[in-house]
Amino acid sequence: MTIPEEFKYTKEHEWLCSEQDHFVVGITAHAQEQLGDVVFVELPEVGSRVKQGESFGSVESVKAVNDLYAPVSGEVIEINEQLADNAALVNEDPYGKGWLIKVKRTDDHNEDGNLLSAADYKKLLDG
Amino acid sequence: MDNSSDLHTPLYDLLREYGGRFVNFAGWQMPVQFTGIIAEHQAVRNAVGIFDVSHMGELLVEGPDAFKALDFVVTNSIGRMQDGKALYTLMCLPTGGIVDDIIIYREAADRYFICANASRKDVDFAHLRQATAKFRCKIFDCSNEYAQLALQGPKAAALLTKLSKLDVKSLSNFTFCDATVANIDSVRVARTGYTGEDGFELYCAPKDAVELFSAILKVGADYGLMLCGLGARDTLRLEMKYSLYGNDIDTECNPIEAGLEWAVKLNKGDFIGREALIVETQEKPKRKLIGFKMVGRGIPRHGYDINFNGEKVGVVTSGTHSPTLNVPIGIGYVPTSVAAIGTNIDIIIRDREVSAVIVETPFYQRAKHDYS
Numbered sequence: 001m002t003i004p005e006e007f008k009y010t011k012e013h014e015w016l017c018s019e020q021d022h023f024v025v026g027i028t029a030h031a032q033e034q035l036g037d038v039v040f041v042e043l044p045e046v047g048s049r050v051k052q053g054e055s056f057g058s059v060e061s062v063k064a065v066n067d068l069y070a071p072v073s074g075e076v077i078e079i080n081e082q083l084a085d086n087a088a089l090v091n092e093d094p095y096g097k098g099w100l101i102k103v104k105r106t107d108d109h110n111e112d113g114n115l116l117s118a119a120d121y122k123k124l125l126d127g
Numbered sequence: 128m129d130n131s132s133d134l135h136t137p138l139y140d141l142l143r144e145y146g147g148r149f150v151n152f153a154g155w156q157m158p159v160q161f162t163g164i165i166a167e168h169q170a171v172r173n174a175v176g177i178f179d180v181s182h183m184g185e186l187l188v189e190g191p192d193a194f195k196a197l198d199f200v201v202t203n204s205i206g207r208m209q210d211g212k213a214l215y216t217l218m219c220l221p222t223g224g225i226v227d228d229i230i231i232y233r234e235a236a237d238r239y240f241i242c243a244n245a246s247r248k249d250v251d252f253a254h255l256r257q258a259t260a261k262f263r264c265k266i267f268d269c270s271n272e273y274a275q276l277a278l279q280g281p282k283a284a285a286l287l288t289k290l291s292k293l294d295v296k297s298l299s300n301f302t303f304c305d306a307t308v309a310n311i312d313s314v315r316v317a318r319t320g321y322t323g324e325d326g327f328e329l330y331c332a333p334k335d336a337v338e339l340f341s342a343i344l345k346v347g348a349d350y351g352l353m354l355c356g357l358g359a360r361d362t363l364r365l366e367m368k369y370s371l372y373g374n375d376i377d378t379e380c381n382p383i384e385a386g387l388e389w390a391v392k393l394n395k396g397d398f399i400g401r402e403a404l405i406v407e408t409q410e411k412p413k414r415k416l417i418g419f420k421m422v423g424r425g426i427p428r429h430g431y432d433i434n435f436n437g438e439k440v441g442v443v444t445s446g447t448h449s450p451t452l453n454v455p456i457g458i459g460y461v462p463t464s465v466a467a468i469g470t471n472i473d474i475i476i477r478d479r480e481v482s483a484v485i486v487e488t489p490f491y492q493r494a495k496h497d498y499s
Contacts, residue, residue: 001189034166036148036160036163036358037163037164037165037166039165039426039448039455040424040425040426040448040455042424042425042477058477060425060426060448061164061166061360061446062164062165062358062447062450063159063358063361065426065428065477084424
């Protein structure tokens, strides 16, 4: 199971990647595998606010719908428009073309303790 | 994996080796998918797929009054059945509520084999025993004597021909026979299924299940055979608007409103539920099970509300993303007054009204093939 070293993770299987002045958010390879074929992703509007630990959208596979939880608080500055036509990108490339949203963070310090390192996330999966 | 149920089919260990992802279904550990629901679904539509459906129940009605007893319990007419014929039918309560939907196989005039839903098998057995007490027949629960495989898809017949001397051409839709398949004697081969494709349901002794399954897999490689789970079974049956007991039909709904009136023969003579169903037919059902396609974005799921002009009028009983049509589809009950094809409705998806439109069903119709 791929778990990029440089990313941060949530217990709900989202990943977070720092990129210039913002963060990119997606779901992990483990999450997409558990979901199965992803056919629809509901994402927030650009400009809306997300709060760490709260739902910002949903991802639907053929069988089930799951909430997406924000790894950090901030403003949504971009959403992955390609998912509207091809939600399967989440399955095919969860850490790349299957990213979900980009967030400009509003809290720089207090939330870090709630995020997992790659090693901790691996421990969670190995459970 | 959910381990809260411990009923395993004879294929459980083998299917785990093949990477099946298991879920609890009606007390059984059953594979929901192997490769992925969409790929498995498409394999059945375009080539062939195999399902372990050994969780299904098998009952036997036997005795000199077997015909009379069964005809009194089920809604369809078994009077025209001949040996080797299969029939879809329902068992109802006196209220018209559906006890189960079953397939009856006539072995002889005094012997009928029944395939029942896994979740309803014990209820069916008790219902049959009680309802036929005055007749000279016995009801047997023989579920432990059978494993069941479903081989479904346009290439199923060709694959089966490779494994059996059976004249597949002679086995028309909804007929069955006992044959030797993959050198295993006494496999019941029925040209039936739950996917909308041509295909077969194979009943064998549990001890033979792994050997039969493995033989099919081996030969199946040449036909594009895929291992399929209950996930694909659900999307396939929903594209056909085949009812799922517990989702779309139950004791609180009757066959007329469920669109299953074709399996109810009110003129055949007395049967349990007949009077209620005559009234329902004459007065027209107050609600109907309709099919809809989503217009807006979102996937309908079991239990979601259906709105019409801003007011709740019904509930989604089954919904999914249709792999064949590539749109979300669903079925649900709405008042007859809003059930017309083309009516715009809304599905309440996570507190949002999302547009949908009532459409003709089945959602999918298979292409005409020469399946012989």
